[in-house]
Amino acid sequence: MDHQSPHYLLVDDHSLIREGMMHAIRSLQPLARFSQSNTCRSALSHLANSAADPIDAVLLDLGLPDSSGVDTLKHVRQMATTQRIGIITGSTDAQLALECIHHGASCFIPKLGELDGFMTALQALVEGRLHFPADLLSSPAAMPDSPDLLPSIKLTPRQKDVLTWITRGCSNPVIATALGISPETVKLHVSAIFRAYKVHSRTQLVLLCSRQAPVEEQLP
């Protein structure tokens, strides 16, 4: 990724919101470049024609004129196999957020509340970290068996590679292509990671990792 002038695809049907988001991201990354779409179809064609100037991340509103809910994410994910996708939404539905994580969203950013919180979330997105609302992390569905173990989990180097791609929201076949190994091997490692983190699903894993981030920062 070009860290100096990253390329973002903004997908939202309100031009004002795209405008606001661009301003917000430029305040974090002055050189950021943007492509814009107001429908799911145009977002897909943007992604298909972006070979010359690859898109680094997609900021996606789920409610579009031609698609809504988690389906929007599924469509975009099919085309944007390796890009990070941040969901920018007016919804605070925890169930929806969990589904989005399941389908490969790296961030779930509700368009509401204090501006500071929103900017923190945007910052996480542009820096390639995970971000999910705090209330979501405490929801029973996301609660793993023993979150206390976090700092002491040991992964093999390959598992760390795989985990990085999982947190980008990529599917096993995409990870396999990216790492040059077979999908079965990816699955092998994913299972081992699940066991190490004592989780039962990708969603729990991603949520756990998003919570772990500040812990890691505090470590020497």
Add this chain to the structure above:
Amino acid sequence: MSWWRGSIQGLAPIESRIDLQLLQDSWRVTPSSVLSQIPALLLLVWMVKDSPLPRWHWGAPAIGLLIVWAIVGLMTRRFQRFGIAASGYRTWRAALVGWHLLQSVFWGLMGVALLSVATPSWKMSLVAAVVVYGYTLMLVLVHDWIVGFFGSFPLLLLVSARLLVDHEDSSVYLAVVLMLSMITCMFISSGISRRLREGALLRHENAALVLQLRHEINQVTLAKALAEGADRQKSEFFAAASHDLRQPLHVMMLLTNALTPWVPKAEGQDLLSKISTSLRSLSTLFERMFDVASIDAERVEHQPQALALSTLYRRLDHEFAVLCANKGLSWQVDATDAWVQADPHITERILRNLLNNAVRYTHQGQVRLRARVRGRWVLCQVWDSGVGVAPEHRERIFDDYFQAHTTARRSGEGLGLGLAVVRRLARLGRVQVIVRSRLGRGSCFSLRLPLREAIAAPSPNSVGVSQDAPKDPNQRGVVVVIDDEPQVLESMALVLRQNGWQAATGHTPEIAVEAVAALQTSGEMPLGDLPVAVISDYRLGLSITGLEAIAQLRYEFGEDLPAFLLTADATADLGSRAASVGVTLLRKPLNPSELIRILDAA
């Protein structure tokens, strides 16, 4: 009400209905009594027809009786056909009473006639017959003693009078016995009939009350359902509207923020910061309202479970340490290792709301989050040295939109919904929130949660990937074997399998890794398991050596994966090179039992 219940006008509806019912009962039951009286009359007539009595003495009453009965018969037919309407009550009542009165008078006259010719023993029999008649009638008409009275009293009076006229001692005794027995009977009958009537009245009243009650319950239930439905609709509308309301507000905040560098003048900056502040409070208000709405719309579920307070407190610590630092407040968490039975989501939301509130209303000093075990309960407490709550406001602070401090409202800091959300959540989570406070000194909000024993406390040394699942003794794990000789691979795999290991083989590290993955895909290796050791030949006939292959395997399966290098080479420094990366050197040819011994030890 006339004393003989001659009319039902002016009575309570229930009473009149009961009287009508009783009258109908009388007409249904009593006519059959005539059927037993007819043979009695015929028998008497047969007995006295040869006596010296003038024929009209007994003939006239007999004919009277027959005429009465004929009329009764006709009326009974009519009754059976048409019943008695409320309007016809008076007529039918009069007819009933009249019938029994006339019947009694005629029997009395007949009795008087018979007594004048009877021998003393016959007199006795006659009196007995009168008593039997009276008693039977009273029994038949037990529900209506007045008719019973009219039906037996004239008879009794006439017979007694005739007995007294005899001036014989025995007759006088008989008359007295007769009168006493009949009066007693009448009293008993009147008592029973009154009680029966009261009982019927009560039963009807109860039935009416039950009906009324059922009706009212139905109405209340309906009204409640309607009200709840309306309330839910309102809340759902609110929750649904939230999406549309939030978007433009959010854009306004973004754009205001973006505008900041473009407004150089101090006056403009001042205005801008005022716009930002009001936008922020507008946004906070919306969030709180939507919180309330979503709780009211029952979108939040209550699922109590075992909850470790330490985890929850650590999360809140991260969050509020920053907030307090920003506001210049000192922040303190007294952690606990207690476990409680509570809904994690609701508990966290309550505590977060209480902490937000504490931070908002505390301008200097500290905010503390504590936990105290009290018997079977844990008190989660949020302390602050803030503005406090006056005693008179203590009950109202949990109300929607109530704010004890108008200054806070003026400055746009809060909108009085935070504690309303807490109250709703507490009700939903069935927990108690207790407030203690002194105005100007600070407050303490306590959340009372039931203590429970910890579940499966994670032990600090259960870190390893392969240590947590108990091993099946026949499944000792997967050993990776890398060699360029297919025969070597086959024989190694055979030896390993015979000794309880599984083998993943390949002539390159990549193929060996795929073999491991295939073992898992086929279900021979449990999900999440990784190989337990790798054995590689040194010379692989490739561009890489066995040490490099082992490094690749360790990249996949862990830096501490036990590794063995098989070699026939006598390269002097190979042993030390292997040892430096933690690889055990094994000399070829390797005897299988030696291999197993070494693997066992690994």
